[in-house]
Amino acid sequence: xxxxxxxxxxxxxxxxxxxxxxxxxxxxxxxxxxxxxxxxxxxxxxxxxxxxxxxxxxxxxxxxxxxxxxxxxxxxxxxxxxxxxxxxxxxxxxxxxxxxxxxxxxxxxxxxxxxxxxxxxxxxxxxxxxxxxxxxxxxxxxxxxxxxxxxxxxxxxxxxxxxxxxxxxxxx
Numbered sequence: 424x425x426x427x428x429x430x431x432x433x434x435x436x437x438x439x440x441x442x443x444x445x446x447x448x449x450x451x452x453x454x455x456x457x458x459x460x461x462x463x464x465x466x467x468x469x470x471x472x473x474x475x476x477x478x479x480x481x482x483x484x485x486x487x488x489x490x491x492x493x494x495x496x497x498x499x500x501x502x503x504x505x506x507x508x509x510x511x512x513x514x515x516x517x518x519x520x521x522x523x524x525x526x527x528x529x530x531x532x533x534x535x536x537x538x539x540x541x542x543x544x545x546x547x548x549x550x551x552x553x554x555x556x557x558x559x560x561x562x563x564x565x566x567x568x569x570x571x572x573x574x575x576x577x578x579x580x581x582x583x584x585x586x587x588x589x590x591x592x593x594x595x
Contacts (some may be wrong), residue, residue, distance in 0.1 A: 435511070435549050436491035442537050447494040447508060454495045457504035458487065461524045470560035471524070472584050479515050496525065496538045505529035508542045516590065518554035519546050530565070531543075542571045543593065555593035560586050567591075 440447040450458065452509055461467050462475040462483065475483070487493055496506035506525035514520035521542060525535045543555055559566040567577070567589065575591035582588065 433491050437489075438494075438545065440494070440541050440545050442541050444499055444534065445538055445541070446497040446499055447538060447541060448497065449489060450493045450495045450507070451487045454504045455484055455488070457526070458495070458507055459484070460526060461507055464527065464528050467524050470563035470566065470568060470586075494538075494542060495530075498529070498534070505534065506538060509539050510542055510546050512546075512549075512553055514556060516556045516558065518556040518592070519552070521546070521555060521557050528559070536569050536572050539569060543573060547593075557591045558583075558588050559591070562586070562588045 439449075448575075457532045459480060461482055465474060468474050470482045473554070490509075492510040492512070494508045494510075495504045497504050504528060506523065508521065511520045511522075521539060523535060523539050523542075525538075546552065546555060550595055555575070557570050559570060561567075561580060570591045573593075575593050577589050578592050579590045580587055581590065
């Protein structure tokens, strides 16, 4: 069950976060071509139920820019958007849920870990911060390794979307 989120626009948004290699900032309409690649790419979506339908992409295209908690992941060296990290305070999972996807060209060099760690650090510093939670398909060893590398620990397992999922929590 969802907790009660703050009324109106959250006071913590918009936010821009900096790491040595990344700028994490609110999603804009100009970011949509890169983000739509995330939604269509079979490799990215392998553990996420497959590519997103064009009907759903059309809806997401209208809703995503400016959404509180949705960060475009921009590489400083190239200014290219290589991913998306979202935080959802008051998630039905009991805390602030972090989710992430990166384009395959950005895999394997620690950018995902860098982005997720920074977003978690930021989310934990917010007033009324909730416990951090993430969910990944149990078969997604790369995602599980990322979550463990940022300090999250596996807990419950459940079945969603026909696949076994592992719920991760950040120890307090």
